[in-house]
Amino acid sequence: MTAAADPSERERLRNVRPSEWRNPLPAARYDLLVLGAGTAGLTAARTAAARGKKVALVERDLLGGTCLNVGCLPSKTIIRTARLYSEMRRAATYGASVPSSITVDFPAAMERVRRIRARVSRLDSASDLAAAGVDVFFGDALFSGADAVVIQGTTVRFTRAVIATGARPQTPDIPGLAEAGFVTNENAFDLTELPRRLLVIGGGPLGCEMAQAFCRLGSQTTIVQNWPLFLPREERDAAQVLSDAFARDGIHIRLDTNAVSVRVQGGEKIVDIVQSDYKDSIAVDAILTGTGRAPNVDGLNLEVAGVAYDRSRGVHVDDFLRTNNPRVYAAGDVCLKHKFDDTAEASARIAVENALFHGRQRLSALIIPWCTYTDPEIAHVGLYVRQALEQGISVKTFTIPMHDVDRAIADGEEVGFVKIHTRERTDEILGATIVGSHAGEMISELTLAMVAGIGLGKLATVIHPYPTQAGAIRLAADAYANERAAEHEAGIV
Amino acid sequence: MSEDDAKLLDGIERAAFVYFRQRVNPANGLVADTSRYGSPCSIAVVGFALSVYPIAVERGWMARDEAVTLTLAALRFFRDSDQSGSTTATGYKGFYYHFLDMHSGLRVWRSELSMIDTALLMAGVLTTREYFTAHTASETELRQIAEELYLNVDWRWSQNGRETIMQGWKPESGFLHYGWEGYTEGIVLYVLALGSPTHALSGDAYHSWTVTYQWENLYGIDILYAAPLFIYQFSHAWIDLRGIQDPFMLDKGSDYFENSRRAVLVQREYARRNPGGFAGYDEDCWGLSAGDGPTGEGVDGGPRLRGYAARGVPYGPDDGTLAGWAALASLPFAPDITLKAVRAMHERYPEMRPDHQYASGFNPGLVGADGKYWVSPGHYGLDQGIVTMMIENYRTEFIWRLMRNCAYFVAGLRGAGFSGGWLDGEPLEKPGNNAQG
Numbered sequence: 001m002t003a004a005a006d007p008s009e010r011e012r013l014r015n016v017r018p019s020e021w022r023n024p025l026p027a028a029r030y031d032l033l034v035l036g037a038g039t040a041g042l043t044a045a046r047t048a049a050a051r052g053k054k055v056a057l058v059e060r061d062l063l064g065g066t067c068l069n070v071g072c073l074p075s076k077t078i079i080r081t082a083r084l085y086s087e088m089r090r091a092a093t094y095g096a097s098v099p100s101s102i103t104v105d106f107p108a109a110m111e112r113v114r115r116i117r118a119r120v121s122r123l124d125s126a127s128d129l130a131a132a133g134v135d136v137f138f139g140d141a142l143f144s145g146a147d148a149v150v151i152q153g154t155t156v157r158f159t160r161a162v163i164a165t166g167a168r169p170q171t172p173d174i175p176g177l178a179e180a181g182f183v184t185n186e187n188a189f190d191l192t193e194l195p196r197r198l199l200v201i202g203g204g205p206l207g208c209e210m211a212q213a214f215c216r217l218g219s220q221t222t223i224v225q226n227w228p229l230f231l232p233r234e235e236r237d238a239a240q241v242l243s244d245a246f247a248r249d250g251i252h253i254r255l256d257t258n259a260v261s262v263r264v265q266g267g268e269k270i271v272d273i274v275q276s277d278y279k280d281s282i283a284v285d286a287i288l289t290g291t292g293r294a295p296n297v298d299g300l301n302l303e304v305a306g307v308a309y310d311r312s313r314g315v316h317v318d319d320f321l322r323t324n325n326p327r328v329y330a331a332g333d334v335c336l337k338h339k340f341d342d343t344a345e346a347s348a349r350i351a352v353e354n355a356l357f358h359g360r361q362r363l364s365a366l367i368i369p370w371c372t373y374t375d376p377e378i379a380h381v382g383l384y385v386r387q388a389l390e391q392g393i394s395v396k397t398f399t400i401p402m403h404d405v406d407r408a409i410a411d412g413e414e415v416g417f418v419k420i421h422t423r424e425r426t427d428e429i430l431g432a433t434i435v436g437s438h439a440g441e442m443i444s445e446l447t448l449a450m451v452a453g454i455g456l457g458k459l460a461t462v463i464h465p466y467p468t469q470a471g472a473i474r475l476a477a478d479a480y481a482n483e484r485a486a487e488h489e490a491g492i493v
Numbered sequence: 494m495s496e497d498d499a500k501l502l503d504g505i506e507r508a509a510f511v512y513f514r515q516r517v518n519p520a521n522g523l524v525a526d527t528s529r530y531g532s533p534c535s536i537a538v539v540g541f542a543l544s545v546y547p548i549a550v551e552r553g554w555m556a557r558d559e560a561v562t563l564t565l566a567a568l569r570f571f572r573d574s575d576q577s578g579s580t581t582a583t584g585y586k587g588f589y590y591h592f593l594d595m596h597s598g599l600r601v602w603r604s605e606l607s608m609i610d611t612a613l614l615m616a617g618v619l620t621t622r623e624y625f626t627a628h629t630a631s632e633t634e635l636r637q638i639a640e641e642l643y644l645n646v647d648w649r650w651s652q653n654g655r656e657t658i659m660q661g662w663k664p665e666s667g668f669l670h671y672g673w674e675g676y677t678e679g680i681v682l683y684v685l686a687l688g689s690p691t692h693a694l695s696g697d698a699y700h701s702w703t704v705t706y707q708w709e710n711l712y713g714i715d716i717l718y719a720a721p722l723f724i725y726q727f728s729h730a731w732i733d734l735r736g737i738q739d740p741f742m743l744d745k746g747s748d749y750f751e752n753s754r755r756a757v758l759v760q761r762e763y764a765r766r767n768p769g770g771f772a773g774y775d776e777d778c779w780g781l782s783a784g785d786g787p788t789g790e791g792v793d794g795g796p797r798l799r800g801y802a803a804r805g806v807p808y809g810p811d812d813g814t815l816a817g818w819a820a821l822a823s824l825p826f827a828p829d830i831t832l833k834a835v836r837a838m839h840e841r842y843p844e845m846r847p848d849h850q851y852a853s854g855f856n857p858g859l860v861g862a863d864g865k866y867w868v869s870p871g872h873y874g875l876d877q878g879i880v881t882m883m884i885e886n887y888r889t890e891f892i893w894r895l896m897r898n899c900a901y902f903v904a905g906l907r908g909a910g911f912s913g914g915w916l917d918g919e920p921l922e923k924p925g926n927n928a929q930g
Contacts, residue, residue: 237720397708
């Protein structure tokens with residue numbers, strides 16, 4: 001079924017890019033003009049409008065941006081389906097019968113993605129925004145001066161602006177790749193057939209999530225990563241656990257390997273790869289790239305507005321998210337190193353506060369958690385041990401393997417750990433890494449503790465419902481408390 | 494140490510030593526990586542062999558002349574070897590390719606120029622320099638070549654302009670593009686690289702490595718964490734790390750010897766918990782380390798069988814394969830616990846020691862049609878080397894005492910910031926039950 005014929009797609013497009021939409025007559029001057037209606041842009045527009053400001057929001061494509069349309073939401077939806085298939089195959093480990101026949105219905109899985117995407121799009125619809133007092137404009141917005149943009153020939157003036165144009169998938173520079181054809185997260189959800197053989201290029205969060213999901217849906221999946229471990233930013237143990245999980249799923253892992261060229265031969269895509277001095281070729285039916293994201297800075301006339309930028313870092317901002325045009329701020333993926341949905345939202349709130357309400361909020365004050373939604377999930381907040389040691393901070397990590405957590409054992413989800421990094425000889429939480437089936441949910445407790453300045457000792461006094469996997473945090477806190485008690489007993493403290 | 498224990502350990506140590514006599518090519522002193530047919534030489538195994546010969550002389554298992562002859566053969570070979578760094582050479586910049594042809598001594602398997610394996614080789618080279626001190630022509634030549642080989646190693650080049658040491662180099666592709674991360678067996682590498690009067694590391698290399706350490710409270714035990722057991726053992730084969738501290742350990746109020754004792758406790762705790770539900774694991778049956786294992790799909794939905802891999806705790810990989818030698822090599826750190834485990838494992842799984850030498854690995858849960866559990870075929874030289882050295886260090890502290898006198902080791906330790914204990918002339922505390930014999 002084509003997108004146009006799919007009822008869910010029709011509903012989504014009706015919400016996020018209504019064909020009948022007519023841009024409003026612009027106000028003489030807006031308190032805030034927001035460029036881009038992804039997570040950051042929507043947050044900025046809604047926040048400012050809710051506080052009584054006159055707001056214009058300009059989107060060149062679809063409301064909701066990457067997250068709703070081609071990013072977090074659809075990928076998590078397909079990941080859930082893939083996880084279910086994986087659980088079906090592992091039913092025996094739960095004392096259940098493995099279904100006699102497990103046939104993946106890929107079109108049904110994709111239809112579910114479209115249905116859920118359409119449902120969630122209702123909350124980001126143009127009509128909703130208009131009802132919230134936001135003037136929604138569709139079209140390209142080009143700066144025509146320090147305080148104005150032109151949208152489809154109409155000049156729109158602003159007192160303050162927030163650039164929130166997001167980012168797009170970065171395409172690896174591999175000879176023959178473009179000619180052979182490839183998919184990214186932008187169009188992977190348009191696939192109508194499951195590729196029999198899939199090559200994923202890139203072992204970052206996006207590549208890892210998609211590789212595991214497609215493997216579990218039945219694609220013979222190979223992942224090529226140009227580094228010795230997946231998720232190079234994460235702790236070595238986390239990446240190691242993920243490698244083991246991938247191997248268990250049957251993903252062919254090619255670490256420390258580069259894809260160097262692609263050609264089409266006999267209807268197959270042949271990808272040449274090099275690991276150190278070893279060369280090999282892989283024949284696949286589809287290639288998915290997940291090698292990072294590039295900020296959307298082109299086609300905005302940023303030079304005219306006096307906004308500094310480059311194509312790697314994106315829009316240059318200071319710690320208050322202000323560009324070098326004092327009227328113009330930026331938020332989200334277009335300017336942030338951490339290109340996460342939640343961070344985009346938080347940065348948008350900062351930008352609005354600082355732009356319109358004389359705020360002095362700093363980006364650097366944010367404590368930013370993140371999560372890679374593989375199975376197990378890998379979540380992190382705060383400092384890594386190495387970062388702390390490089391700053392001369394002595395660290396002690398309280399570690400609880402998930403196989404010590406009753407609920408994880410009961411759930412058959414023992415892979416992973418909770419590691420809470422504390423400043424040595426104190427209970428100050430510097431950071432944490434959680435690897436587990438629900439790491440994304442669990443990291444919030446530690447993020448809250450860090451934001452509120454709650455130490456690990458205090459967490460030991462917090463009753464955690466038993467049994468829960470979050471009880472691992474309590475066990476780590478108990479380990480801290482027990483150690484302190486032992487030191488008191490021994491007269492060390 | 495009881496008479497029974499002494500007898501047990503003597504038998505194990507001697508059997509392990511036999512590997513080197515059986516697998517050496519007397520013409521060039523190279524020693525096979527494994528006992529399997531066609532095995533090449535591993536330069537690390539040569540390092541262990543060179544360290545084991547003095548033990549064998551002391552134990553009366555080998556005549557001094559024979560030890561000198563074998564040692565000289567190896568040292569002369571490396572001195573005269575092709576150091577052009579070509580794809581078929583033996584080495585480059587004083588380093589050597591990991592695997593060499595047993596007869597020609599040239600690179601095989603397109604192996605990497607290995608920094609850690611060269612360090613293990615050099616540790617052996619310097620051991621012979623410390624031991625063979627007679628003023629004979631042979632032993633004088635031996636010492637001269639040993640010195641020359643060590644001084645030729647361009648450790649600074651191995652940094653590739655960075656702070657830490659790279660893991661390897663290949664003539665086809667240059668440096669492997671990753672370095673050492675986290676606590677590893679690399680102390681001996683850094684000590685040797687910092688102690689060199691000719692090509693010592695630049696900058697604050699050791700500190701840059703130790704900032705990748707993780708000090709963890711795991712199972713209620715404070716430990717500088719690494720996964721496989723051998724990491725806690727290899728540097729200790731040569732360096733007496735009791736009571737001396739680098740800045741990291743000083744901050745933690747511990748030392749690397751105590752840390753290795755705790756590693757035993759962690760391994761034991763893991764095996765007791767046995768999260769993978771593997772056959773055989775309990776508090777007296779453990780030893781997850783780097784070594785050989787079965788390959789293929791997991792049994793009954795279990796984890797994939799890894800073949801040769803660095804198994805470790807608590808996050809794996811773990812496919813039910815244990816290494817008896819790895820348990821035993823923890824003997825100096827936790828003698829009571831280790832001996833108990835050694836006896837239990839010997840009794841339960843006698844086939845893990847074909848010809849009385851430890852196999853690289855065994856998997857009690859993987860039972861073949863013949864009703865026998867899986868045992869790695871043949872033997873690995875590294876395993877026999879660490880077993881011999883750690884038993885000897887436990888029994889007599891022989892290698893530790895010897896290498897405490899090695900000026901290069903001492904300079905390297907000081908360069909890394911180690912202090913205290915024997916380095917500062919303080920008397921050694923004898924471990925509680927570290928009986929002599």
